[in-house]
Amino acid sequence: MEYYPGPGRNHLFVPGPTNIPEKVQQAFNRGNEDHRSPAFPKLSKSVIDDVKRIFKTRTSTSFIFPSTGTGAWESALTNTLSPGDRIISFRLGQFSLLWIDQMQRLNFNVDVVDCEWGAGADLGALKSKLASDNSHSIKAVCIVHNETSTGVTNDISAVRAILDSYCHPALLLVDGVSSIGAIDFRMDEWKVDVALTGSQKALGLPTGLGIVCANPKALEAAKTSKSVRVFFDWADYQKFYKMGSYWPYTPSSQLLYALRAALDLIFEEGLENVIKRHNRLGQATRLAVEAWGLKLCTIKPEWNSDTVTAVLVPPHINSGDIVKVAWKKYNLSLGVGLNKVAGKVFRIGHLGFVNELQLLGALAGVEMTLKDVGYPVRLGSGVAAAATHLQKSTPLIASRI
């Protein structure tokens, strides 16, 4: 059963779920397996250990939940905080908004810092709130590293510097759903206490794993957190880690093998090369947008995201039409504008296992779509701008030199 097929491969340029590499697909193309067999712990340990490398952490403990990013959020919050705890959080797009909504429903006392959609987190507001918090009523700062709805990447190292400058003990919880494994993320260096991602983003897997890393400070906080939790409780996992059987309930063996394959691919390419590739693709996309005479939703270049580009359309065009036409005519999947930017923004996701020519094909599709909906674009202009950057900056594929 497959609905509405089109000829050729779909160009999947939503900011997740992302393209699955062939080796990852082969890895999950398998039957079920007894996760309580003596064979399974070796695989379990290998992915639980190695996934930390893409978070750049050695000191943390990782938890791989059969869940999604939304579940990973819940896990991060409920394990470290107690109902009523004051949290500073920045609302600067749809996903930070949804996380804040979750925080509120989980009965935390969320001190929301509203920021313009397209801007990064208001760090000035953070400073003043910390400055006046002598009693350390703020228990956590929660921030989305890369806001997928607006194409904004926040500077986590700056957040850490601010916390340190006030010697503030608040936990730093970071949503890295659309950044970790694609945009440089340094959990240990930045002393991020909890970081999290989902399998269907930079890792190129199907949806189904919510991956959380917690550093020793976060694990310590978990011991006294009073939030109700069972499914997402780290303590259950830690108990099974100690026993060497790893899973308090049934994991997806298919996804764990797939994760192993994805990690192998990333390490083979080199995590730093993966990050550079995303920067190359992000920069190429932004040059295309400029060539089309369009503006980014992202207000300042310092916030430009290397995994997703949110493009503002002129007022007379509905960005939703662009997404529809791209899909209906060119088998190109783009992201719509969400909530405040609905109709005003469309999004090009360029994260995961994607290369230069896939992106250029997608950009060519965007150009044609723009023309189809009546925007006076010169066909080839965006591709030319992007290709000029890519032709200069793309290295030979290491394995083929």
Place this chain on the structure above:
Amino acid sequence: MEYYPGPGRNHLFVPGPTNIPEKVQQAFNRGNEDHRSPAFPKLSKSVIDDVKRIFKTRTSTSFIFPSTGTGAWESALTNTLSPGDRIISFRLGQFSLLWIDQMQRLNFNVDVVDCEWGAGADLGALKSKLASDNSHSIKAVCIVHNETSTGVTNDISAVRAILDSYCHPALLLVDGVSSIGAIDFRMDEWKVDVALTGSQKALGLPTGLGIVCANPKALEAAKTSKSVRVFFDWADYQKFYKMGSYWPYTPSSQLLYALRAALDLIFEEGLENVIKRHNRLGQATRLAVEAWGLKLCTIKPEWNSDTVTAVLVPPHINSGDIVKVAWKKYNLSLGVGLNKVAGKVFRIGHLGFVNELQLLGALAGVEMTLKDVGYPVRLGSGVAAAATHLQKSTPLIASRI
């Protein structure tokens, strides 16, 4: 990467995860897809609707969580009950024990009815508790339909009859993880308010879906439930059902296509035929156990499970050794005894897409293993007893007549 391979196919006879049919594996052997595309709702609607048929409910609403049975438990409880609510629950094996542990940690007031491991739920105790509950302090009765650790199937229709006989308004919440789709389960007829299962059991999928059905009474209760919930909140799903986009956060498209394929297979065989096949396989297994001179963990035949058989071993044998040898020598995966029955019981799972010859191969493996560990079994005896039943009772495959 695959650890400790053996020649030939593994005989997977743990009571879940179960064997995946080829058509289901083909269905999830695919890349990612944009779940926000105009194409996706058709698939979503089809599985959300059709999965209800294996619960035998027309009146309920189904929720398919990217999660597991443990998550489905949490969803059932937190959506319908409030902290402090009194729940009657039966502890008669490891899985009912774990569910009760979850209830307690979620701050419900659990009135535990402890039953012998191997026995069914103590319905006398239920009667007396209901009889004395004039104030209707009991808000829910929670019961595991099929206790996977002891091979005990409870009589849900009897529970319903008791509740009705006292005109008691308590909700009836049923864990059907290892029964629904294999053992007859009649949600509407038995007025089960919430029922749940997981994808890796009778449905023959990978782990990753927690499937919950809630009837109108349960949905009404959800409106006033004060339990904290976000990831597992039905209301979020209902909101997206109304919008026709179905998913509050990213689902696994692979698993939804796989679910579609599994449902198609079940409907093609006929749900009643599937149930009969499980009965046939369960009966055959019990006859084999008898022929080996061993006892079931299940104390009375009325509680015999058609999806898993828990076998007691003589005191001088450690059942764990049986499981180890079966795996190490015959590539046969059996279930160990858990908790109270650790070392005393091994388990043969016979649920999902499994047929007579697969079972007989597994039973032959159990026989040889019993001999290997020093139990004086006559080789062939169990297979003979099982085959005698199966040869008589197996119908021609409908599609091949």
Place this chain on the structure above:
Amino acid sequence: MEYYPGPGRNHLFVPGPTNIPEKVQQAFNRGNEDHRSPAFPKLSKSVIDDVKRIFKTRTSTSFIFPSTGTGAWESALTNTLSPGDRIISFRLGQFSLLWIDQMQRLNFNVDVVDCEWGAGADLGALKSKLASDNSHSIKAVCIVHNETSTGVTNDISAVRAILDSYCHPALLLVDGVSSIGAIDFRMDEWKVDVALTGSQKALGLPTGLGIVCANPKALEAAKTSKSVRVFFDWADYQKFYKMGSYWPYTPSSQLLYALRAALDLIFEEGLENVIKRHNRLGQATRLAVEAWGLKLCTIKPEWNSDTVTAVLVPPHINSGDIVKVAWKKYNLSLGVGLNKVAGKVFRIGHLGFVNELQLLGALAGVEMTLKDVGYPVRLGSGVAAAATHLQKSTPLIASRI
């Protein structure tokens, strides 16, 4: 095991093997099956019948050999001709050359018409040979419909017209390896006696099937052909067709299921739409070549191929370098120049299940590669020319309107 991996999907733009659609890959992702079971003939019959539709023949009999195009050639020749038989054949590129080499080694008396590489078959030569053949010594005319090495499509209807104008009874044998299912091919209308293709071309399957259609005249000829043959003998197949078991020796069930899936995709899109899509992609590619200031290997537009474009490079550039750089830097697979045009030509294959954006990505890759090897191309120029054509001519995807 996978050698020299690169990030993202390979852009496979050799003129075969071609990109495999996901549904076809799912279809062959299966175990082995007993091809002598009562179930198998239904599948066999369905593909043996339906494959004829892409040849546009109702009168012919099809044979699906577990082999390749080279095997299909051998089958076409040895079943219809006897050693020493005079054949007219046109040598106008590497594949017609190889077929002629096969004819000679099979001991036919090949009357070779050498044509310029880049030109179509010399039909004048054909006329004069037929004109002087009053004794009907010419037993067959063999021609490659689409010469993959030079991007030349021959006019088969013109060949038929010439044969008819001389009332010449010679058989007409056509290699449609890189045309059938992509370029309009009308077996019955053109009275082609034997036509053939391979699975890894327009059908989008793995290599492994050589598909031959023979019309009644060819089947009649087969009765008296004295060429030695066993593996490729039609008579063996015909014997098994009559018995309803279809296969004289073991077929690949995986590839037959895959063929079923590929045919379904083609019929769903509509064969005429598939042909139009290939024309659209061929035209777009040629416009790109023109925009780059390069020449086609194909000498006259009437011979332009819609499945493969052979591009001449300036004398100071080795076309092999273009193919190498494209693969090493952009994960783009192009075809090299073969034999006479080695070093002078590179080839862009655009056949099978490929769409507009995949092509534009590939063209962008060619542009960047041209620049990399020192050819002064303006980046974006070819993509612009191609996109201008495609934006105008691409219809909405029928299933998504």
Place this chain on the structure above:
Amino acid sequence: MEYYPGPGRNHLFVPGPTNIPEKVQQAFNRGNEDHRSPAFPKLSKSVIDDVKRIFKTRTSTSFIFPSTGTGAWESALTNTLSPGDRIISFRLGQFSLLWIDQMQRLNFNVDVVDCEWGAGADLGALKSKLASDNSHSIKAVCIVHNETSTGVTNDISAVRAILDSYCHPALLLVDGVSSIGAIDFRMDEWKVDVALTGSQKALGLPTGLGIVCANPKALEAAKTSKSVRVFFDWADYQKFYKMGSYWPYTPSSQLLYALRAALDLIFEEGLENVIKRHNRLGQATRLAVEAWGLKLCTIKPEWNSDTVTAVLVPPHINSGDIVKVAWKKYNLSLGVGLNKVAGKVFRIGHLGFVNELQLLGALAGVEMTLKDVGYPVRLGSGVAAAATHLQKSTPLIASRI
């Protein structure tokens, strides 16, 4: 599309195609690839080299044809012999019969030694023919190592000894289709000049590869052989081996990756262990047949085959009915009796990646089927006999100790 599905996995116990291991299936679950890319030769070389290890030859050259066993036969004959050459060949079952038919149609002068179906090759006849052949008119001795239709394994070392004892220079050509990789085969030690197999047998692949090894003497003979050949010509392959591009025409990359995976599995288990496993399964099957009170088609134990067991049924039973019922009721695929033994024999294939419990499941299915068709078998009797042997002789799985 799948016809006539049944619940659970098919028990595939025909003597080929055989069960595909999961790792092999994962290996061929991939898209197409450019076989002319710089990456491909590494894979090509690895399988061309390593496949020789299962033939136990270091001195031979291997050829992997995109074809089947029938094609491999044709390749063996046409490369080494000239029309009219005298061949000694033994007709002792359907497959040796078909090979002889091929020899005759290829215009060789076949000196057929007819043997009883169920007996091995008549080596006495061979001796007398060699004894009287002072002129060395016999150019080749062709023999099927394992006659799949009767379950007869010939003693190739004895054939070699006879040839040597007469110092006869005839080539020794051996069909190892259902033996190589399962029954001990020593190409170098036995000085077999050409040996061949197919991918869908002991190697556990889909159909589609005909694998031929030729030793230096055979390669020398190929230089002067006058048989017409192109598709199956070794010289074309040798030319491409020298160039390092390996394939004269397009190979199936999917099957080459699958072959790599299958070889890895065999080497991991150890070829000698694979051979022992086949002996164990063959012996177990024969013990079951004995327990059922039935006779083997194989007349003397020295000819017993470890890959296929042909079972004689009592005169009042049609063996075809057994095969039908097994498939219709138990989803068990058995082989029918062919030609002379049609209706009298059914066959149990036990070759390839199959283990003890799979076999015991199949034997249980045979027992029940025998009862279904009216043969008075005691259910469990055959399984008991087989299990008794297997329980004693099966080693622990090496990777799991």
